[in-house]
Amino acid sequence: MAGAWMIFLQTVLSFIVLLILTRILGKQQVSQLTFYEYLNGITFGSIAANMATIEPERVPDHLIGMITYGFLTLAVSWLAVKNRKFRKAVAGEPVIVIQDGSILESNMRKMHLDLDELTTMLRSQGIFDYKELELAIVEQSGELSVLKKPEYQEVTQGDLDVHGTSKGLAVEVIVDGQIIYENLRAMGLDGKWLMKQLKEKQIFRISQVCFATVNKQHELQYDLYADDIPGMIDISEEDTPELSLDGIQLKPKDEPSSQIP
Numbered sequence: 001m002a003g004a005w006m007i008f009l010q011t012v013l014s015f016i017v018l019l020i021l022t023r024i025l026g027k028q029q030v031s032q033l034t035f036y037e038y039l040n041g042i043t044f045g046s047i048a049a050n051m052a053t054i055e056p057e058r059v060p061d062h063l064i065g066m067i068t069y070g071f072l073t074l075a076v077s078w079l080a081v082k083n084r085k086f087r088k089a090v091a092g093e094p095v096i097v098i099q100d101g102s103i104l105e106s107n108m109r110k111m112h113l114d115l116d117e118l119t120t121m122l123r124s125q126g127i128f129d130y131k132e133l134e135l136a137i138v139e140q141s142g143e144l145s146v147l148k149k150p151e152y153q154e155v156t157q158g159d160l161d162v163h164g165t166s167k168g169l170a171v172e173v174i175v176d177g178q179i180i181y182e183n184l185r186a187m188g189l190d191g192k193w194l195m196k197q198l199k200e201k202q203i204f205r206i207s208q209v210c211f212a213t214v215n216k217q218h219e220l221q222y223d224l225y226a227d228d229i230p231g232m233i234d235i236s237e238e239d240t241p242e243l244s245l246d247g248i249q250l251k252p253k254d255e256p257s258s259q260i261p
Contacts, residue, residue: 008169011052016053017066098136101149111138122146132244168216177207177225187214194220 044066051062082089095107108118121144122130130136132152137145141259155251157163171183172192194212197220203209212222 006056007053010054010056013049013059014048014066015062017048019065025111044135051070092140093140096135096137097144098130098133098146101131101133104128111139170213170215170221172211173214173220174206174209174212176211179206184214187216187218189214189218198222 005137014100026251047062047066047069051059051066054062076090079091097107097111101117103118108114119130121138122128124137125146126135127133127146127148132148133146134149135145135147139145166208171187173180173183173187173189179191179194181191184194198204198206198209201225202221203222207225208226210223210225212220214220241247
């Protein structure tokens with residue numbers, strides 16, 4: 001029993017020390033990590049995990065190691081701020097991977113980046129045709145920044161001198177076929193209003209709705225479980241049972257029969 005209490009106390013100690021070090025090092029430990037911060041983050045976790053279960057007499061050794069790694073990371077971060085050449089050496093620098101609609105394969109090879117990874121990063125930015133891009137840059141953090149060619153850039157309301165109104169935060173009112181009554185009440189609405197809106201859209205069962213939201217203008221947006229999309233696209237390279245050979249989706253499984261009164 002004494003051994004279990006000792007492990008408990010060592011775990012609490014390692015957690016507190018890790019929390020303090022992370023707080024000292026700043027928010028980079030949880031977002032936009034540089035290479036050296038990422039490596040040290042892994043090391044912190046490893047030392048903290050070992051410190052929680054080792055013999056009590058070895059705890060000070062691990063504690064010293066964790067604190068040392070913390071201050072080394074802090075020192076490298078300080079030097080990176082003060083010296084640009086040092087910062088480029090330890091953190092890297094942005095790399096252009098697409099310019100004027102052309103993929104720069106040599107730059108991609110330097111970063112060990114393949115085409116599948118690049119296309120995934122582009123899709124995450126809402127880009128489905130790389131020819132639309134003037135520039136695509138992989139930042140030090142590994143994130144992709146893109147600049148579209150002028151002819152493909154979206155026109156903003158400011159360009160048209162139009163002043164729109166904000167629709168505010170879309171509040172969830174149906175999740176997984178279940179009504180969230182608390183959110184409806186917070187919007188000044190109730191279940192009767194929601195059911196009326198759904199009936200007007202020819203939806204007669206709550207269980208048909210996968211997700212629905214309401215904005216501050218009381219506009220209802222929804223998504224049904226049954227995705228009836230003509231010519232549904234499948235980008236995987238494997239056969240999937242959800243699609244027939246001609247690309248038409250097969251019928252979804254039967255839904256529960258709960259009716260909206």
